[in-house]
Amino acid sequence: xxxxxxxxxxxxxxxxxxxxxxxxxxxxxxxxxxxxxxxxxxxxxxxxxxxxxxxxxxxxxxxxxxxxxxxxxxxxxxxxxxxxxxxxxxxxxxxxxxxxxxxxxxxxxxxxxxxxxxxxxxxxxxxxxxxxxxxxxxxxxxxxxxxxxxxxxxxxxxxxxxxxxxxxxxxxxxxxxxxxxxxxxxxxxxxxxxxxxxxx
Amino acid sequence: xxxxxxxxxxxxxxxxxxxxxxxxxxxxxxxxxxxxxxxxxxxxxxxxxxxxxxxxxxxxxxxxxxxxxxxxxxxxxxxxxxxxxxxxxxxxxxxxxxxxxxxxxxxxxxxxxxxxxxxxxxxxxxxxxxxxxxxxxxxxxxxxxxxxxxxxxxxxxxxxxxxxxx
Numbered sequence: 249x250x251x252x253x254x255x256x257x258x259x260x261x262x263x264x265x266x267x268x269x270x271x272x273x274x275x276x277x278x279x280x281x282x283x284x285x286x287x288x289x290x291x292x293x294x295x296x297x298x299x300x301x302x303x304x305x306x307x308x309x310x311x312x313x314x315x316x317x318x319x320x321x322x323x324x325x326x327x328x329x330x331x332x333x334x335x336x337x338x339x340x341x342x343x344x345x346x347x348x349x350x351x352x353x354x355x356x357x358x359x360x361x362x363x364x365x366x367x368x369x370x371x372x373x374x375x376x377x378x379x380x381x382x383x384x385x386x387x388x389x390x391x392x393x394x395x396x397x398x399x400x401x402x403x404x405x406x407x408x409x410x411x412x413x414x415x416x417x418x419x420x421x422x423x424x425x426x427x428x429x430x431x432x433x434x435x436x437x438x439x440x441x442x443x444x445x446x447x448x
Numbered sequence: 449x450x451x452x453x454x455x456x457x458x459x460x461x462x463x464x465x466x467x468x469x470x471x472x473x474x475x476x477x478x479x480x481x482x483x484x485x486x487x488x489x490x491x492x493x494x495x496x497x498x499x500x501x502x503x504x505x506x507x508x509x510x511x512x513x514x515x516x517x518x519x520x521x522x523x524x525x526x527x528x529x530x531x532x533x534x535x536x537x538x539x540x541x542x543x544x545x546x547x548x549x550x551x552x553x554x555x556x557x558x559x560x561x562x563x564x565x566x567x568x569x570x571x572x573x574x575x576x577x578x579x580x581x582x583x584x585x586x587x588x589x590x591x592x593x594x595x596x597x598x599x600x601x602x603x604x605x606x607x608x609x610x611x612x613x614x
Contacts, residue, residue, distance in 0.1 A: 251601065254555070262469045351566070
């Protein structure tokens with residue numbers, strides 16, 4: 249028995265035994281499901297951007313009514329963060345899937361996408377946590393000041409900072425865990441698939 | 449515009465002619481989730497890219513590229529059960545009628561199982577009559593590498609099943 253003998257078996261195996269009406273039903277559902285999924289993705293992307301854009305006027309309004317220099321500085325950091333973070337997120341999504349390309353092109357694009365995600369998650373402290381936390385820290389610190397402009401630190405403020413700190417540490421470690429547990433193994437898997445293509 | 453109004457005749461014909469191949473690929477890649485999930489995603493991606501398909505490559509090349517790439521990416525995510533998947537279960541439940549080829553079908557299935565994904569993909573396309581150049585277009589491997597792989601797969605098959613006439 250030779251490999252070419254299996255051509256007949258293969259053609260039998262892939263022979264369509266599906267009625268035209270079931271295919272029509274499936275295809276009309278595909279059309280509606282695709283539309284729904286596209287809408288969901290558009291809504292999610294819009295939500296990410298609008299949350300930041302919605303906060304911008306709030307920070308600007310506060311800027312003109314700032315109680316102290318420290319708060320003003322915090323608000324400027326928050327305004328810049330609200331512009332910078334969505335732009336960074338948007339840029340990271342610009343690598344397409346290239347499903348219509350060859351397996352190699354697709355795997356290469358997946359590798360680039362994963363490396364970007366790993367880079368983003370690994371540096372989440374610098375581009376997300378640090379600007380937001382320092383902005384919030386400065387703004388809240390300057391809300392209550394004495395006549396010399398020095399901040400008055402209350403117990404409530406200390407508790408607030410503690411909660412913020414725990415939240416930031418949690419976000420940082422969750423991202424770090426996700427890189428090590430999920431993204432690095434995926435990257436290794438893609439690399440081995442690319443290597444498989446190169447083997448002669 | 450509705451799919452059935454404009455693109456449906458051609459798209460439907462393509463799917464109708466290739467549903468068996470797509471089903472086979474979906475089953476091959478279905479590990480942690482159902483083959484219906486994989487088939488659904490393949491059909492969605494084919495539909496999405498159908499409008500931009502300008503015939504630069506053959507339909508088989510275009511279809512294999514999207515089906516294989518989608519299946520590879522599906523291994524990395526999970527999909528919820530939907531009404532569409534229930535409909536697809538009907539398509540997936542098709543079984544080969546017992547006959548003289550059924551034993552050979554088993555041999556084919558076992559042999560496919562023993563191969564790495566990339567070699568199984570090459571074998572599928574080879575059995576489908578795609579040339580080394582077309583397989584190279586789908587996989588991104590050099591054409592002569594594809595030929596080397598095919599001859600290696602042939603040797604492996606013969607070493608396993610030679611003289612095994614059924």
